[in-house]
Amino acid sequence: MVAAVETAAPDAGPLDAVAAALDAAADMIGGRREYSQQRYAVIDANADLRERELIKMATLAVALADALRGRGITDPQAALAAEAGVGVFRVGFERWLTEPVDRDLAAVLREALGELRALL
Numbered sequence: 001m002v003a004a005v006e007t008a009a010p011d012a013g014p015l016d017a018v019a020a021a022l023d024a025a026a027d028m029i030g031g032r033r034e035y036s037q038q039r040y041a042v043i044d045a046n047a048d049l050r051e052r053e054l055i056k057m058a059t060l061a062v063a064l065a066d067a068l069r070g071r072g073i074t075d076p077q078a079a080l081a082a083e084a085g086v087g088v089f090r091v092g093f094e095r096w097l098t099e100p101v102d103r104d105l106a107a108v109l110r111e112a113l114g115e116l117r118a119l120l
């Protein structure tokens with residue numbers, strides 16, 4: 001995801017660079033829904049694993065913010081875009097796992113990002 005932010009189009013704004021990161025995540029894990037559902041169930045059933053997952057997401061947000069800063073995005077925009085991107089990933093990923101129909105993860109993440117943009 002960090003590499004996708006770093007290599008996003010030079011004129012991409014912060015949320016567009018984050019969108020590239022979401023697409024990269026979807027490319028990596030989108031074909032593994034059944035595995036992801038099993039993993040999610042195990043994590044959801046164990047408080048220690050839920051805590052570890054939250055730490056991983058926080059670490060990802062820091063890494064994405066650093067990548068955005070490397071693109072010249074200043075704070076608080078870099079930190080806000082990174083945190084928002086992780087939030088979009090978490091909401092979209094959970095939606096993808098729990099929907100009764102197997103849809104394209106990238107499409108679900110784009111929808112979630114679109115919902116965030118509509119809020120703004």
